[in-house]
Amino acid sequence: MSEQTELRETVRARYAAAATAVVNGGGGCCNPAAVEVDETFGATLYPAAQRDELPAEAVAASLGCGNPIAVAELREGERVLDLGSGGGIDVLLSARRVGPTGKAYGLDMTDEMLALALSNADKAGATNVEFLKGNIEAIPLPGNTIDVVISNCVINLSVDKPAVFAETFRVLRPGGRIGISDVVADDHLTPAERAERGSYVSCIAGALTFTEYREGLKAAGFADVEITPTFEAADGMHSAIVRATKPTESVDTPVAAQGEASCCGVSACCTPTEQAVEPGVTVTEAKSAAGCGCQ
Numbered sequence: 001m002s003e004q005t006e007l008r009e010t011v012r013a014r015y016a017a018a019a020t021a022v023v024n025g026g027g028g029c030c031n032p033a034a035v036e037v038d039e040t041f042g043a044t045l046y047p048a049a050q051r052d053e054l055p056a057e058a059v060a061a062s063l064g065c066g067n068p069i070a071v072a073e074l075r076e077g078e079r080v081l082d083l084g085s086g087g088g089i090d091v092l093l094s095a096r097r098v099g100p101t102g103k104a105y106g107l108d109m110t111d112e113m114l115a116l117a118l119s120n121a122d123k124a125g126a127t128n129v130e131f132l133k134g135n136i137e138a139i140p141l142p143g144n145t146i147d148v149v150i151s152n153c154v155i156n157l158s159v160d161k162p163a164v165f166a167e168t169f170r171v172l173r174p175g176g177r178i179g180i181s182d183v184v185a186d187d188h189l190t191p192a193e194r195a196e197r198g199s200y201v202s203c204i205a206g207a208l209t210f211t212e213y214r215e216g217l218k219a220a221g222f223a224d225v226e227i228t229p230t231f232e233a234a235d236g237m238h239s240a241i242v243r244a245t246k247p248t249e250s251v252d253t254p255v256a257a258q259g260e261a262s263c264c265g266v267s268a269c270c271t272p273t274e275q276a277v278e279p280g281v282t283v284t285e286a287k288s289a290a291g292c293g294c295q
């Protein structure tokens with residue numbers, strides 16, 4: 001087993017235990033016994049009015065380090081994706097804000113968390129939610145389909161953060177945005193110094209620095225990157241809110257089309273992945289304007 005696979009399995013096992021503890025009533029609100037997380041993490045970061053909207057188990061399973069709903073400014077009809085949705089707290093809150101014409105997806109790799117989230121969605125009577133099993137490094141959704149990506153204290157747990165940023169960019173529609181809570185380290189802290197302050201599974205050792213986070217998002221194509229610390233989780237390690245947008249003029253080049261020139265204002269011409277180069281125009285309109293069909 002590679003070091004990365006082993007680390008991911010350690011993370012999965014710890015959060016499986018946290019979900020089981022909530023189901024069995026063994027974990028306390030805000031700090032389930034099975035997971036060592038900072039005592040300031042969890043449901044206390046949500047206003048009482050938001051906690052009161054949800055089943056007790058969804059609140060008890062909260063392991064986040066912020067409240068992405070507070071920054072995502074969700075609107076009626078939007079499609080939201082929560083990376084590492086855990087017991088579903090942010091998916092359920094998002095579902096209420098986007099309403100019946102919108103949809104909230106949760107993505108998590110841990111079966112026990114997915115089962116807990118489904119049970120919580122059922123108790124909440126949420127119909128516009130869907131929980132997907134998978135890794136945030138390979139999001140099982142098509143490109144350009146999501147308005148807002150949220151996440152709460154999960155990206156620091158990833159063993160491949162560039163892949164998470166690239167996948168987040170891919171699934172967002174041009175003009176889409178992210179509203180993420182995560183742990184971020186001061187720039188001067190080395191990986192060893194971050195590890196001294198807390199373990200990987202408790203969201204500390206795997207944290208990026210402010211500069212690494214900003215540069216990682218920019219390298220994936222994001223613009224308007226803002227990272228705002230909210231409180232100190234450990235010495236030099238902060239819970240922070242991360243915002244960024246996918247530029248409206250973005251066009252992802254489908255992997256199959258890399259190296260091919262676009263034709264007729266359409267990328268990946270005449271393949272199932274073809275997209276108009278101009279986001280406001282459909283494939284048919286682009287071809288008709290250019291007076292061409294498949295080549």
Ligand SMILES: C[S@@+](CC[C@H](N)C(=O)[O-])C[C@H]1O[C@@H](n2cnc3c(N)ncnc32)[C@H](O)[C@@H]1O
Nearest residue numbers: 015062063064084085086108109110135136152
């Ligand atoms: C700290 S908990 C946060 C859960 C939730 N966001 C919340 O605020 O309560 C981390 C969650 O992310 C999931 N997770 C961690 N790494 C993941 C990965 N690479 N892909 C998918 N899910 C992951 C874990 O299974 C767990 O449910």
